[in-house]
Amino acid sequence: MALVVQKFGGTSVANIEKIKNVAKKVIREREKGNDVVVVLSAMAGETDRLINLANAAADSPDGREYDSLISTGEQVTVTLLAIVLISMGFKAKSFLGFQVKINTDQAYKKARIKGIDPQAIQEELKKGTIVVVAGFQGVDEENNITTLGRGGSDTSAVALAAALKADQCDIYTDVDGVYTTDPNVCDRARRLEKISYDEMLEMAMTGAKVLQPRSVEMAKKYDVPVYVKSTFTDEGGTLVTKEDKDMEKEIVSGITYDRDQAKITVVHVPDKPGIAAALFSPLSDKNINVDMIIQNASLEGFTDLTFTVSKKDLKEAQKIVENTARQIGAKKVEVDDEVAKVSIIGVGMASHSGVAAKMFSTLANEGVNIMMISTSEIKISCVIQRKYTELAVSVLHDAFGLEKKK
Amino acid sequence: MALVVQKFGGTSVANIEKIKNVAKKVIREREKGNDVVVVLSAMAGETDRLINLANAAADSPDGREYDSLISTGEQVTVTLLAIVLISMGFKAKSFLGFQVKINTDQAYKKARIKGIDPQAIQEELKKGTIVVVAGFQGVDEENNITTLGRGGSDTSAVALAAALKADQCDIYTDVDGVYTTDPNVCDRARRLEKISYDEMLEMAMTGAKVLQPRSVEMAKKYDVPVYVKSTFTDEGGTLVTKEDKDMEKEIVSGITYDRDQAKITVVHVPDKPGIAAALFSPLSDKNINVDMIIQNASLEGFTDLTFTVSKKDLKEAQKIVENTARQIGAKKVEVDDEVAKVSIIGVGMASHSGVAAKMFSTLANEGVNIMMISTSEIKISCVIQRKYTELAVSVLHDAFGLEKKK
Numbered sequence: 001m002a003l004v005v006q007k008f009g010g011t012s013v014a015n016i017e018k019i020k021n022v023a024k025k026v027i028r029e030r031e032k033g034n035d036v037v038v039v040l041s042a043m044a045g046e047t048d049r050l051i052n053l054a055n056a057a058a059d060s061p062d063g064r065e066y067d068s069l070i071s072t073g074e075q076v077t078v079t080l081l082a083i084v085l086i087s088m089g090f091k092a093k094s095f096l097g098f099q100v101k102i103n104t105d106q107a108y109k110k111a112r113i114k115g116i117d118p119q120a121i122q123e124e125l126k127k128g129t130i131v132v133v134a135g136f137q138g139v140d141e142e143n144n145i146t147t148l149g150r151g152g153s154d155t156s157a158v159a160l161a162a163a164l165k166a167d168q169c170d171i172y173t174d175v176d177g178v179y180t181t182d183p184n185v186c187d188r189a190r191r192l193e194k195i196s197y198d199e200m201l202e203m204a205m206t207g208a209k210v211l212q213p214r215s216v217e218m219a220k221k222y223d224v225p226v227y228v229k230s231t232f233t234d235e236g237g238t239l240v241t242k243e244d245k246d247m248e249k250e251i252v253s254g255i256t257y258d259r260d261q262a263k264i265t266v267v268h269v270p271d272k273p274g275i276a277a278a279l280f281s282p283l284s285d286k287n288i289n290v291d292m293i294i295q296n297a298s299l300e301g302f303t304d305l306t307f308t309v310s311k312k313d314l315k316e317a318q319k320i321v322e323n324t325a326r327q328i329g330a331k332k333v334e335v336d337d338e339v340a341k342v343s344i345i346g347v348g349m350a351s352h353s354g355v356a357a358k359m360f361s362t363l364a365n366e367g368v369n370i371m372m373i374s375t376s377e378i379k380i381s382c383v384i385q386r387k388y389t390e391l392a393v394s395v396l397h398d399a400f401g402l403e404k405k406k
Numbered sequence: 407m408a409l410v411v412q413k414f415g416g417t418s419v420a421n422i423e424k425i426k427n428v429a430k431k432v433i434r435e436r437e438k439g440n441d442v443v444v445v446l447s448a449m450a451g452e453t454d455r456l457i458n459l460a461n462a463a464a465d466s467p468d469g470r471e472y473d474s475l476i477s478t479g480e481q482v483t484v485t486l487l488a489i490v491l492i493s494m495g496f497k498a499k500s501f502l503g504f505q506v507k508i509n510t511d512q513a514y515k516k517a518r519i520k521g522i523d524p525q526a527i528q529e530e531l532k533k534g535t536i537v538v539v540a541g542f543q544g545v546d547e548e549n550n551i552t553t554l555g556r557g558g559s560d561t562s563a564v565a566l567a568a569a570l571k572a573d574q575c576d577i578y579t580d581v582d583g584v585y586t587t588d589p590n591v592c593d594r595a596r597r598l599e600k601i602s603y604d605e606m607l608e609m610a611m612t613g614a615k616v617l618q619p620r621s622v623e624m625a626k627k628y629d630v631p632v633y634v635k636s637t638f639t640d641e642g643g644t645l646v647t648k649e650d651k652d653m654e655k656e657i658v659s660g661i662t663y664d665r666d667q668a669k670i671t672v673v674h675v676p677d678k679p680g681i682a683a684a685l686f687s688p689l690s691d692k693n694i695n696v697d698m699i700i701q702n703a704s705l706e707g708f709t710d711l712t713f714t715v716s717k718k719d720l721k722e723a724q725k726i727v728e729n730t731a732r733q734i735g736a737k738k739v740e741v742d743d744e745v746a747k748v749s750i751i752g753v754g755m756a757s758h759s760g761v762a763a764k765m766f767s768t769l770a771n772e773g774v775n776i777m778m779i780s781t782s783e784i785k786i787s788c789v790i791q792r793k794y795t796e797l798a799v800s801v802l803h804d805a806f807g808l809e810k811k812k
Binding site for chain 1 (some may be wrong): 422425426456459460461462463465466467468470471472474475477478481482485486488489490493499501502504505549550551720
């Protein structure tokens with residue numbers, strides 16, 4: 001007998017009919033003789049509805065109250081699923097964050113899980129109960145309700161799997177697994193049978209939306225095998241797991257893209273200590289995330305500094321940077337909001353040379369100019385003009401032979 | 407400086423605009439220098455929406471899950487009001503049942519408050535915080551969420567006022583007080599300045615919908631002065647309080663009616679011990695409430711037994727009673743679902759003779775037949791044909807001179 005954690009996202013529980021469908025999947029797992037813990041998101045659209053209410057109530061709603069408000073979405077789905085399961089003759093019980101307890105820090109809207117008390121759930125599992133836990137929510141030390149940020153239910157599921165020492169964590173979603181790239185952009189995209197935690201993490205951080213990056217970090221840390229599966233079909237699935245020998249044979253496992261990028265260049269900056277801090281601290285103070293940062297080699301005591309931000313932050317970032325640029329004696333600030341980032345990811349990259357060169361020449365052959373480059377051991381990202389995004393993904397997919405398993 | 411508990415019902419918090427209006431009322435009280443604890447219901451219609459979801463999920467939804475589901479309605483309104491108050495520059499904090507804690511028994515859907523821990527709220531009040539508490543909900547010993555039944559937010563408010571030793575409990579609603587009778591039925595209905603707990607309780611139990619009976623019992627028990635006020639105007643209001651000399655001068659304070667009545671008569675029952683128990687235990691087992699019960703004088707060892715139930719319970723009650731009637735050897739069972747109950751209430755009744763006679767003759771003069779009578783020290787109820795309800799209320803209102811204060 002195994003212990004399985006199953007997580008279902010918002011589109012899987014969007015209405016009563018779909019919740020009944022989820023109940024069937026849960027029961028099928030239970031009837032294999034497994035203990036089952038289910039983690040749910042809110043009904044698709046419900047969290048947005050609640051956020052709209054909060055924003056109608058105030059321009060910048062208080063964090064504590066905001067979290068307590070939007071956590072109701074998951075409270076609705078878990079109780080409804082428990083009602084359905086009980087009416088079908090099964091023992092079932094919903095748990096909210098405070099009932100488990102799922103302890104978090106007090107960073108409202110993006111709290112981090114500090115620990116989960118497994119005892120209450122374990123006792124119910126011993127009685128044969130199907131346990132249904134509200135994703136996305138926890139409580140801080142003072143019993144204030146907190147939420148984990150967008151996609152936080154993935155993290156709830158993996159954290160519960162870790163705390164309960166589950167044998168497996170199944171993430172049910174509206175796609176049937178992790179693909180070599182977005183099938184909507186490249187019709188040769190192929191579902192991966194397996195992917196390593198590190199690759200999945202890079203993919204999630206560079207644009208793949210299938211899993212929240214933090215949930216992957218946590219899965220890696222606690223060595224939780226995660227299956228990404230479809231709620232709507234029984235086929236397919238991708239196992240996110242530890243790196244193994246097979247994986248290293250693949251040079252590139254996946255290609256991601258992120259269209260939500262804008263580029264800011266500070267031109268002719270005096271190259272001296274403290275300049276980077278002077279530029280980036282005011283952005284960080286305003287919660288503006290800077291993604292890639294490139295500093296050119298210094299020429300006669302001056303350099304150019306280029307970085308990317310999220311498109312939605314561009315206007316505010318530009319104002320802040322122009323202000324700083326004057327103070328530090330830079331020549332001017334240039335912005336470009338027509339860019340995108342394309343990345344190739346693969347654990348095999350570290351042991352194969354020529355991967356970067358192949359990426360660059362493939363793009364060059366299509367006339368795609370590379371504006372910025374950043375690399376990690378298992379990833380290369382290029383910033384290009386946004387209009388070339390689909391083309392770049394498509395030609396890279398072919399160049400690295402992702403269509404067919406070699 | 408006083409401590410005031412303010413309770414606002416569902417129509418008062420039906421949308422963001424109305425919640426902002428409630429915020430103004432709260433702030434006005436706060437700016438008098440008073441400590442304020444606000445208790446809210448769910449947005450009008452929201453509890454019904456959640457109940458419909460539960461009923462779509464299963465024919466008879468599990469009680470624990472049902473309560474946890476429908477308690478989300480109040481969680482939404484209290485957090486939204488706190489967001490509004492904070493955005494207006496006030497300290498405010500929402501509390502859910504488990505955060506207060508409001509301890510109840512485990513009778514889901516109709517839990518009773520066992521005790522309220524005042525400490526957390528008192529600490530916030532000391533800091534100058536406006537405390538906003540979710541009505542209608544509590545938690546049992548095992549931290550399961552419970553709800554108090556329809557209108558339970560009134561009880562939450564009075565119980566909090568008692569636990570916090572508040573100086574006053576204001577129940578804001580869509581009418582501006584307690585009337586001598588329903589103004590929709592009798593246009594001479596007059597708002598009462600004051601009414602005693604006992605009278606209010608009888609009125610609530612015989613058909614007046616302005617307060618939940620249990621909240622009145624609790625107000626009486628803990629001697630909490632309750633003001634019934636309108637959310638939408640500043641005028642009027644009725645104080646529900648201890649009986650005083652003035653009140654006894656009024657023979658009748660109010661007239662109520664209840665159209666949701668059906669009458670069942672068991673004809674020619676052998677008059678021997680155990681018959682009543684045999685008839686009523688099976689009804690109670692099915693949670694069918696029996697209201698008035700009349701047993702005629704025994705004639706030659708046989709009697710007739712008549713009682714009333716809620717109209718919605720009539721079909722089920724009839725089946726059960728017909729079954730019992732056969733077993734105990736009664737002749738037959740007759741039902742009448744075209745009846746109503748009209749009641750007159752007043753603490754002065756006990757010290758004035760002739761009140762009942764006046765009621766009966768007033769109805770007789772209009773040709774209204776009285777089918778059943780039941781009395782308490784401060785109340786007389788008559789069951790009549792439903793079609794005469796408005797007429798009966800109207801003529802009794804005139805007969806007892808309720809239009810003008812004497």
